[in-house]
Amino acid sequence: MIEDKDKVMSKNNEAVHTEIKEEILSKFPPKVARKRDKSYVINEPGTGQAIQANIRTVPGIITQRGCTYAGCKGVVLGPTRDIVNITHGPIGCGFYSWLTRRNQTLPEKETDENYMAYCFSTDMQDENIVFGGEKKLKTAIQEAYDLFHPKAIAIFSTCPVGLIGDDVHAVSREMKEKFGDCNVFGFSCEGYRGVSQSAGHHIANNQIFKHVVGTDDTIKTDKKFRINLLGEYNIGGDSFELERIFERLGVELVATYSGNSTIDSIANSHTADLNLVMCHRSINYMAEMMQTKYGIPWMKINFIGAKASAKSLRKMALYFEDAKLSEEVEKLISEELAVVEDEVAEIKKRTAGKTAMLFVGGSRAHHYQELFKELDMKILAAGYEFAHRDDYEGRDVLPSIKVDADSRNIEELKVEKDPDRYKERIEQSKLDNLKKKDPEVENYIGMMSEMEAGTLIIDDISHYESEQLIKKYRPDIFCAGIKEKYAIQKSGVPLKQLHSYDYGGPYAGFKGAVNFYKDIDRMVNTSIWSLIVPPWEKEAEINADYISA
Amino acid sequence: MKDVTKNACHLCAPLGASLVYKGIQNCVSVLHGSQGCATYIRRYLIGHFREPIDIASSSFTEHTAVFGGQENMIQSIINVINTYSPDVIGVATTCLSETIGDDISMILKEFHKRRGESKTPVILYTSTPSYRGTHVTGFFKTLHDVINQTAIQTEPVDRMINIFSGLFSPAEIRSLKEIAASFSLKTILFPDYSDTLDGGNWNQYHPIPPGGTPIQIINNCGNAQASIDFSFCQKDEISAGQSLFGKFGIPSYRTAYPIGIELCDTFYDTLATLSGMEIPKQFMRERERLIDGYVDAHKYLYGKRAVVFGDENLVFSVSIFLAEIGIDVVCAATGGPKDSLIGLKTKEAFARTDILEDCDYEDVEEWVIHNRADILVGSSRGNKIARNAEIPLIRCGFPIHDRVGAARQNFIGYKGTHNLFDQITNALIEQRQNSMSINYGTM
Numbered sequence: 001m002i003e004d005k006d007k008v009m010s011k012n013n014e015a016v017h018t019e020i021k022e023e024i025l026s027k028f029p030p031k032v033a034r035k036r037d038k039s040y041v042i043n044e045p046g047t048g049q050a051i052q053a054n055i056r057t058v059p060g061i062i063t064q065r066g067c068t069y070a071g072c073k074g075v076v077l078g079p080t081r082d083i084v085n086i087t088h089g090p091i092g093c094g095f096y097s098w099l100t101r102r103n104q105t106l107p108e109k110e111t112d113e114n115y116m117a118y119c120f121s122t123d124m125q126d127e128n129i130v131f132g133g134e135k136k137l138k139t140a141i142q143e144a145y146d147l148f149h150p151k152a153i154a155i156f157s158t159c160p161v162g163l164i165g166d167d168v169h170a171v172s173r174e175m176k177e178k179f180g181d182c183n184v185f186g187f188s189c190e191g192y193r194g195v196s197q198s199a200g201h202h203i204a205n206n207q208i209f210k211h212v213v214g215t216d217d218t219i220k221t222d223k224k225f226r227i228n229l230l231g232e233y234n235i236g237g238d239s240f241e242l243e244r245i246f247e248r249l250g251v252e253l254v255a256t257y258s259g260n261s262t263i264d265s266i267a268n269s270h271t272a273d274l275n276l277v278m279c280h281r282s283i284n285y286m287a288e289m290m291q292t293k294y295g296i297p298w299m300k301i302n303f304i305g306a307k308a309s310a311k312s313l314r315k316m317a318l319y320f321e322d323a324k325l326s327e328e329v330e331k332l333i334s335e336e337l338a339v340v341e342d343e344v345a346e347i348k349k350r351t352a353g354k355t356a357m358l359f360v361g362g363s364r365a366h367h368y369q370e371l372f373k374e375l376d377m378k379i380l381a382a383g384y385e386f387a388h389r390d391d392y393e394g395r396d397v398l399p400s401i402k403v404d405a406d407s408r409n410i411e412e413l414k415v416e417k418d419p420d421r422y423k424e425r426i427e428q429s430k431l432d433n434l435k436k437k438d439p440e441v442e443n444y445i446g447m448m449s450e451m452e453a454g455t456l457i458i459d460d461i462s463h464y465e466s467e468q469l470i471k472k473y474r475p476d477i478f479c480a481g482i483k484e485k486y487a488i489q490k491s492g493v494p495l496k497q498l499h500s501y502d503y504g505g506p507y508a509g510f511k512g513a514v515n516f517y518k519d520i521d522r523m524v525n526t527s528i529w530s531l532i533v534p535p536w537e538k539e540a541e542i543n544a545d546y547i548s549a
Numbered sequence: 550m551k552d553v554t555k556n557a558c559h560l561c562a563p564l565g566a567s568l569v570y571k572g573i574q575n576c577v578s579v580l581h582g583s584q585g586c587a588t589y590i591r592r593y594l595i596g597h598f599r600e601p602i603d604i605a606s607s608s609f610t611e612h613t614a615v616f617g618g619q620e621n622m623i624q625s626i627i628n629v630i631n632t633y634s635p636d637v638i639g640v641a642t643t644c645l646s647e648t649i650g651d652d653i654s655m656i657l658k659e660f661h662k663r664r665g666e667s668k669t670p671v672i673l674y675t676s677t678p679s680y681r682g683t684h685v686t687g688f689f690k691t692l693h694d695v696i697n698q699t700a701i702q703t704e705p706v707d708r709m710i711n712i713f714s715g716l717f718s719p720a721e722i723r724s725l726k727e728i729a730a731s732f733s734l735k736t737i738l739f740p741d742y743s744d745t746l747d748g749g750n751w752n753q754y755h756p757i758p759p760g761g762t763p764i765q766i767i768n769n770c771g772n773a774q775a776s777i778d779f780s781f782c783q784k785d786e787i788s789a790g791q792s793l794f795g796k797f798g799i800p801s802y803r804t805a806y807p808i809g810i811e812l813c814d815t816f817y818d819t820l821a822t823l824s825g826m827e828i829p830k831q832f833m834r835e836r837e838r839l840i841d842g843y844v845d846a847h848k849y850l851y852g853k854r855a856v857v858f859g860d861e862n863l864v865f866s867v868s869i870f871l872a873e874i875g876i877d878v879v880c881a882a883t884g885g886p887k888d889s890l891i892g893l894k895t896k897e898a899f900a901r902t903d904i905l906e907d908c909d910y911e912d913v914e915e916w917v918i919h920n921r922a923d924i925l926v927g928s929s930r931g932n933k934i935a936r937n938a939e940i941p942l943i944r945c946g947f948p949i950h951d952r953v954g955a956a957r958q959n960f961i962g963y964k965g966t967h968n969l970f971d972q973i974t975n976a977l978i979e980q981r982q983n984s985m986s987i988n989y990g991t992m
């Protein structure tokens with residue numbers, strides 16, 4: 001353990017980091033160590049450092065990553081409440097993705113369709129594996145249709161299905177034609193297809209774009225400002241807080257991808273005039289495809305953190321060039337920030353100077369740094385679980401990313417301008433102008449450039465490595481997920497779950513920021529951590545010191 | 550079998566395998582397949598036990614899926630050896646590796662050949678495709694396979710018995726060990742995850758949590774005088790006790806989970822027979838207290854209608870216990886295979902019980918909607934049913950994801966039963982108290 005925390009925190013800690021890194025990697029066989037080494041960076045912003053990301057996890061190294069199926073079904077489509085999602089496969093895959101991400105949803109009326117609480121599976125048996133499962137799938141779809149008459153049914157393939165060669169797309173087409181009033185579509189998202197969840201995000205984006213987006217052209221309101229919010233999944237009610245903010249501003253949220261969403265809102269989302277992108281990793285494909293086909297510009301924003309939220313709202317107002325909207329935005333910001341600042345001033349007294357590490361997701365490890373900064377806490381290290389290099393280094397790096405076998409596995413849709421429905425939302429010169437002023441208009445600058453020099457960045461950290469980090473650095477809080485939670489806490493360091501929020505939240509927007517401050521205060525300052533070393537051992541330590549001194 | 554399963558009432562087989570491997574000292578499990586299964590299963594077990602659980606995966610790619618997983622498996626074993634230095638590695642297959650037909654024993658042979666003289670942990674393996682089983686059958690099958698692969702007979706040991714555990718909580722395992730020790734028996738309890746899945750805080754880092762049955766002790770199972778085997782509702786071919794009987798002639802007592810007077814009596818009696826001792830006084834006192842408890846509370850319980858669901862072994866025992874205290878088990882449901890509750894069907898007390906096998910939570914919910922029930926007993930996945938029906942749910946079994954303390958729940962033995970009894974009674978009293986217009990302080 002490093003006795004001198006200031007040493008780690010100082011800017012010249014490269015030697016310390018390197019030493020620790022080498023010690024951690026020395027446990028791996030040389031080949032694995034060399035591979036892992038490329039996923040470590042000691043940050044020096046502005047110097048064009050490269051990090052290895054989105055490559056296969058080494059077998060046997062206990063990763064926190066999930067599978068392609070998890071990214072497709074669990075993340076991108078899980079939160080849409082009125083699609084009946086059927087997992088085609090043996091029971092486990094479907095069962096484990098049942099409501100575990102805790103996306104919330106709130107149907108307008110009690111009678112509205114809501115299948116979120118259900119987990120449908122074909123629960124394949126021996127004979128389906130041997131003789132094929134298409135027949136069972138068809139009857140399952142029929143059963144679900146007869147039972148609910150839903151607007152849409154989505155089919156997700158798990159690993160064995162890919163192997164036995166069931167054609168979920170053909171089955172979906174056939175059933176869709178048969179029903180006439182129910183959109184049925186399939187996803188080839190077998191777990192082995194990609195490196196992580198991330199491949200599943202891409203597959204989900206593609207199929208939603210093909211089968212849902214643009215199937216309803218009606219513009220249902222006469223609101224002047226119409227936007228989509230992409231990559232916001234309503235964990236812990238985040239979307240509700242953002243809906244509140246947009247509503248106050250008179251901005252129409254046509255669709256959220258996909259927190260608290262319905263299939264109709266997504267069908268209609270190509271009529272919006274701007275896409276705001278929260279989680280770049282999971283949804284950037286959609287933003288780009290909508291830009292190409294329908295002409296909707298996109299910008300990267302972040303509603304995690306009060307100041308970041310204010311900045312994001314101003315950015316949106318700038319795009320719409322409307323004095324009234326700008327005025328509303330300023331009014332809202334000054335009111336909401338006043339409340340937030342009152343709260344944080346008190347809490348900051350107890351959190352200032354404390355340290356945090358974040359190893360999570362494909363955007364959260366970046367976004368949540370804002371909230372810690374607002375608490376005057378220091379980030380020691382951060383990394384993603386399933387991000388790509390552009391999420392670390394920024395999209396400028398895209399042309400230089402090698403396409404490997406795993407990425408080739410996933411279809412790149414050929415998207416073209418829609419001859420009828422493409423519409424320029426803003427003059428090109430104006431858009432160019434915006435881009436000049438703000439590097440995150442139709443772009444993402446990534447996490448590394450926003451982190452301090454000397455911080456440690458690690459991609460796809462393994463279980464073993466995170467335990468070592470805890471031992472060496474002893475941060476005041478570690479942010480990750482439930483899989484890491486109890487191992488980290490056993491060592492006396494609190495772990496904040498940023499997948500499920502430990503059943504707290506919302507943390508987005510202004511009210512969310514306050515919730516987060518309070519939760520972190522509770523976690524780093526609770527008296528229980530002082531009980532971990534029993535008094536007799538504490539005494540022994542003092543005695544030992546005394547004797548050796 | 551239905552074609553669409555809505556909210557399944559069982560989980561998948563390698564989860565059961567991983568649980569068994571957690572009961573071996575210094576053991577890491579490796580699932581052979583894509584990494585999603587391992588990640589999901591870890592997530593599920595961790596949510597229940599609230600303890601660190603490491604499960605490795607051979608991380609299949611598309612290429613592996615087509616050409617076979619041998620190299621991935623070998624590499625993952627090597628990496629686990631290097632990072633964890635385990636004494637034992639427990640391998641289980643997933644649906645994917647089973648579908649492509651990977652033969653683990655062949656792969657392990659190749660591994661040992663390449664490894665040569667290097668120090669290598671014991672490697673155990675089991676085949677657990679979920680299209681042929683559930684987490685419960687996966688558990689018993691792995692237990693069976695481990696014993697089959699490791700038990701040896703050398704010199705029978707006097708007064709030594711095997712206890713082949715069921716899907717018990719860590720607290721229940723601890724209590725089983727204490728009970729057996731009170732009969733002055735040497736016991737090999739397996740799998741013993743009472744410490745690995747319910748540990749204290751660490752002042753020192755442990756790559757693998759301490760606890761579990763050491764492999765040398767498991768080897769010794771072949772020298773026991775008898776086995777008590779809790780695979781009561783399972784098929785013979787996945788009973789570890791049965792396998793030892795076949796191999797070495799060690800008598801096996803297939804025992805139901807000891808919940809309630811009748812089933813506990815059988816269990817304690819077996820111990821008395823095996824030890825040649827009378828049942829120790831302390832247990833007789835516990836038994837008396839339990840019956841006294843039954844007497845005190847019968848007026849709150851008689852004729853109440855209960856629905857029990859979950860793991861077939863638990864459903865079997867809990868149903869018998871409920872019938873014993875005057876509660877009508879109106880529906881007993883399991884996601885386990887057909888005929889796994891056959892033991893209930895043949896009992897007079899359950900002649901009017903709806904017994905659902907291979908069912909899902911929606912079947913249970915449907916049942917509750919169309920029939921009246923006063924209380925539910927089962928896993929936390931029943932909370933939707935309880936909420937909609939506005940009746941209490943007594944959480945027991947697996948998973949319990951919405952309450953703390955799943956690892957400390959003890960519902961077996963006379964004392965454990967008393968625990969469960971109090972919870973059920975109090976839940977029914979509370980329900981009644983809350984529904985009265987006057988707030989009675991005495992019930």
Ligand code: SF4
Pocket residue numbers: 089090091092093094158159160561562563582585586589642643644645678679680
């Ligand atoms: S593929 Fe089989 S083993 Fe893997 S999660 Fe699904 S059901 Fe379980």
Ligand code: SF4
Pocket residue numbers: 067068069070089092093157158159160189190191192583584585586587589644645
């Ligand atoms: S079988 Fe494949 S799809 Fe299912 S959980 Fe495992 S990796 Fe994911």
